[in-house]
Amino acid sequence: MVSDTFSRFKSEVSTVLADALAKLGVDSPVVLDIAPDGMGDLAFPCFPLAKQMRKAPNVIAQELASSIMAGDLIEKVEAKGGYVNFHVGYDGLAQSVIEDALARKDRYGAGEPKKDKILLEHTSANPTGPLHVGRARNPIIGDTLARVMRMAGYDVSTEFYVNDVGRQVVVMTWGVKHLKLDDEPDRDADHYRYVLYYQKANKCAEEDPAILKQMDEMLYKLEHGDEETVAIARENCERVLQEIKKSMKRLNIEYDGITWESKFVQDGSVDRVIEALKRSEFSVEVDGAYHLELESFGISGRETKWVFTRSDGTSLYTTRDLAYHLDKFSRTDIPINVLGEDQKLGMQELAAALKIMGVDRKPDVVFYSFVSLPEGRMSTRKGRVVYIDDLIEEATERAYEEVKRRRPDISEEKMRGIARVVGVGSLRYNIIRIQAEKQIVFKWEDALNFEGASAPFVQYAHARACSIMNKAVELSGKFDARHLITDHEKALVKIISRFPSIIEDCADNRRAHPLAAYAQELAAQFNQFYRYIPVLKAEGEVREARLALVEASRWTIRNTLMCLGIDAPEEM
RNA sequence: GGGCGCGUGGCCUAGUCCGGAUAUGGCACUUGCCUCCUAAGCAAGUGGUCAAGGGUUCGAAUCCCUUCGCGCCCGCCA
Incomplete structure (x- = not known):
């Protein structure tokens, strides 16, 4: 039974509350809130019980609080207004959370293996041209979800469904066979060339019914297994698909399967x-x-x-x-x-x-x-479009300028590496941080933001943790969490302890944006710790304990980024 | 016309499923902080009728109804 410490605390609270309520003869579901800062960790609102018990909420809260004893992970129970507030036993939490992270490393946060097999279909773009940003949300959501669900313990297989039959393939194939291009493609790659054939062929079909008829015949042949037609359509789709897969690979997205x-x-x-x-x-x-x-x-x-x-x-x-x-x-x-x-x-x-x-x-x-786009819906036909490849290149270039400015001491190769990881990370983060059903208006300034709620902010915290660990060569491997007594340390421990339940929540609800928010919160807390709590300069057991906390932070940040499909650089 | 979704400070956004303590965080702006583990950082400040109205409730950003605005759909396209 693998269960993280915070969940154990929560279920302990639920159990004692249910017992206490039963003793008072009250039938009520136990719903817990996260308590505000300084009010403990979990809170139980007593207001709904007031009517049933015919007592004031604050009286009920006091009765409940006095009937519940501190326990394994529950350090203190107190009534405050109409709430019963539960304080987690911090020392026990800290020791166990950090031990868990240090022992499990890249598996910290992973859920128990589930028996259900998941087949997650995403991207599935028509193989008629390059992907634009309007389409980018699909693979990024899909891939992130796949990563999160794997972390949660599911057996996940991802799949790209290729629409290689149907009208649009016939139109493209007809174009490749019969047309000559007037314009040079934007890039020397098959999909940028083929989309031009596709566009021109569409225009021809609109203008000339005879051509439309030819396409109908081709469609009939395609669907009835005419060997030549099937072969050429498949060949064209295959070429475009290969290019789309290359673009996706640059975003750290790959597929377990392709279905035609x-x-x-x-x-x-x-x-x-x-x-x-x-x-x-x-x-x-x-x-x-x-x-x-x-x-x-x-x-x-x-x-x-x-x-x-x-x-x-x-x-x-x-x-x-x-x-x-x-x-x-x-x-x-x-x-x-x-x-x-x-x-x-x-x-x-x-x-x-x-x-x-x-x-x-x-x-x-x-x-x-x-x-x-701010001008309206993306449209290839109107030339109102931002291609994913361009966005990747722009982001990487922008990141490169930043690296060059900040780190003139490292090699060109390293700079390029960091720029790629930061640029790609920024794109993924900026798409996934927003809840899926919300519309996004693409703005370059947002897409290329490297501060605050962004991938580089999180990556930077990771690099800082790595930097400390790299300098702390002599590690005993033993630590006593009771030395972690400052508010900064406590807050960091608590955030780390929440990671497994964030993964579970995202997996259960098939949503990834809370993980992006968590990444930001975690990194921000680590940055505060970094700013105020000296680690390498601390001495003896305090130093050991802080190093253990940095190492636990490092794994948690890294695992969070991995689930988001964002690389965690060791320096930047 | 019908259906589905969205609307939270100048801009972006969390919370909405399951109603509870001063509505989350970021960008931008103002102001501090690098003889100190990487300043892509930290701290402080300005800024809110949670689209509008009504209802339910001890209590509503959250639930119900109405209205408005925006998006998407209602192909012998995919």
Whole structure:
């Protein structure tokens, strides 16, 4: 049984409170608050009990407080107004938390292994061009969630679903085959070139119905397994995908698996889905095209039809997605999708279709709102777009200037290394720190902020901890936490003790932004400690205890950054 | 027209699920701090009708209703 110290304190408090309430003959759930500074650590509000017990809250609080004894981790219980405040036994907490961190190192904060297997799909961008910042939220949320859930103890596999069938691939492929480019691509890379073909081909299709017809024929061939068409479409997608993966790798994002949409067309599973849906009582045929009537499933709006085949019999994206989800269900316990908010209706429809097919499962979905520019929504067509590659380069360049200014003493190679880690970290941090359902307006000044609530702020605290540890060569390995008596030390210990429950909370609620906030809080507390509490100049057992605290801080900061997909440099 | 989400100091943001003690933190601005383990840091200060109105409650940023503003969706696109 691996359980962190703060959780043990919390469950101890819950237990004694429940006992005390039972003794008073009160039936009430135990809900604990984090107490404000100076009021202890956990608080139990007695106000809800007032009516039931017909007593004033402060009287109840006093009765409860006097009936509860200090315990293993509970040092003091006191009534304050309508609250019962619980103070953690600090010495015990400190010793045990620091020992835990020092023993577990990069596993400090990890939860018990869970039996559920998670398949987390993210990014899944159309392979028709480079990713822009509007899209960046998806891989960053997805990858961070995957890291957090692994830390929490789940067996997580990430997956990129490649849409290599469907209209947009045909348009791109037709363009590559038939068109000549007028403009040079922004970069000498396949995806920057292919997106130009895609854009030009779209224009051609709009202007010339004959071309549109050619594309329709190509789409039909693609879906019916015409070897040449399948091969060339796949080849084009593969090239663009490789480039997208390179961009993502620069952000510390890699995928455990790639699933090609075409697989479900070729192995017949899409056909089976279509046949099953056609048999349902909700299925209706119009001009050879089939749809489901979903009004009775809570779908509302101008249109409640959900079309699953075109009149030529070919499938649609959502139909294939249905086959993909059935495949996912066979491979995992918990499927999680990271999707833009524009997919909300689609997921509702997917859930309804699954129900109609008699499948009693559906994916968990993490939705996020889009990143826009101050001028409005990002649009490749209007040239109103910031590419992720450009953002990475700009951030890295900006970081390089900072390093060069601050650290003229280190080698060029080291400067470049730190700049990369700081630049990339800043980007990830600035995306993940904001709760997913909130819209983000992209501003360069925010994206390139290296102070306050930013990755470099946290990385800097880590580098400082490393710097101390590197200079403290002679370590006994033994320490007595009772020497950590200042407020700065106590506050730092308490923040470190909260890390495991932060991980658990993020994993349970499938959200990552609290971890970013925690990183900032932890680093800020460490910086205060660093400023006011001398470590290397301290002597004897005090020095040993402080070094142990620095080492515990170092691991906690590092593990926090790792979960955020941000590297923790040892110097900067 | 219908559905979903968001609205917190000049700007960004936590807290909202599960109502409780002076509403969290950052940016910007003002002012201090490097003979002292890296100043990408620390400290202090200015700044708030928690979109608006109503309701429930001993108590509302949090729950309910209405309104307004913004985003997204309602394709034989993906």
